[in-house]
Amino acid sequence: MNLYLYDHCPFCVRAEMVANYKQVNQQNIYLANDDEESCYKLIGAKVLPILEHQGDAMGESLDIAKRLDELGNPEKIIEEGGHAKDVLEVLNQVNFSINCLLFPRNIRIGLPEFKTQSAQDYFEGKKEKIIDMSFATAMDQTQEHIDKVENALGKLPSLSLPSDRENTLSWDDVLVYPVLRNLTMVANLTFPDSVQAYIDEVSKLTQTHTYFDKAI
Incomplete structure (x- = not known):
C-alpha cells in the first residue's frame, strides 16, 4: 500500500494521521512538487494525497x-x-495571512518535495499568484501576519485534547490539526498554551512531526 504525499500539505497530513493512528502498514512516498506526471498516471489530476492499494488509486x-x-x-x-467547523471558521478569517507566512517557508525548511530548484520554482510561481506578491515581500511582512494569526489563535473555541477522551483521535483532529501543525514552521509565532498542548498531543498520538525545530 502506497501513500503519495507532500510533507507540507495539510490535506496529505490528514491521510498520514489516520494511517499512523490506525496502524496501517503503508509506505509513504514523497513526490517532487513539480512531478505532475506521476499524479496524472495515478488518478488523472495533479493533486495529493493519493492512496494506491491493491492496484487501485484514489484521491x-x-x-x-x-x-x-x-x-x-x-x-x-x-x-x-x-x-471542527467552528475552529476552522476562525482560522479561515486569517487565511491570507496564513498563506503569506507558510508559502515562502515551505520551500526553505528542507522538505522532500522541494529538494530540487525546479520544484521550488514551480511552487513559488504558483503560490505567488495566489497571494499576489513575491515570497520576499511576504517574508518582509512576517510580523504583520504573525500578529493577525496570533489574534485568531487567541479566539479559537476550546480544543478537545486526546487525553480528555482516553487518548483517541477524532475526525475534528483530522481537520484541525494539519492547519495548526503547519503554523509551527513560523518562528516567533506564539501559540496559546491550550493550542500548544493540543498540537503536542495530536502530534504524538498520530506520529506526525511538527516544524518547531525547522521554524524560520
Whole structure:
C-alpha cells in the first residue's frame, strides 16, 4: 500500500494521521512538487494525497482517510467530533495571512518535495499568484501576519485534547490539526498554551512531526 504525499500539505497530513493512528502498514512516498506526471498516471489530476492499494488509486484526502480507517486496526477508534467547523471558521478569517507566512517557508525548511530548484520554482510561481506578491515581500511582512494569526489563535473555541477522551483521535483532529501543525514552521509565532498542548498531543498520538525545530 502506497501513500503519495507532500510533507507540507495539510490535506496529505490528514491521510498520514489516520494511517499512523490506525496502524496501517503503508509506505509513504514523497513526490517532487513539480512531478505532475506521476499524479496524472495515478488518478488523472495533479493533486495529493493519493492512496494506491491493491492496484487501485484514489484521491480526495477525507475519502482516503475514511478508507484507511476501514483498513486499519479496528480497536483504534476515531471519534465523531463535530466542532471542527467552528475552529476552522476562525482560522479561515486569517487565511491570507496564513498563506503569506507558510508559502515562502515551505520551500526553505528542507522538505522532500522541494529538494530540487525546479520544484521550488514551480511552487513559488504558483503560490505567488495566489497571494499576489513575491515570497520576499511576504517574508518582509512576517510580523504583520504573525500578529493577525496570533489574534485568531487567541479566539479559537476550546480544543478537545486526546487525553480528555482516553487518548483517541477524532475526525475534528483530522481537520484541525494539519492547519495548526503547519503554523509551527513560523518562528516567533506564539501559540496559546491550550493550542500548544493540543498540537503536542495530536502530534504524538498520530506520529506526525511538527516544524518547531525547522521554524524560520
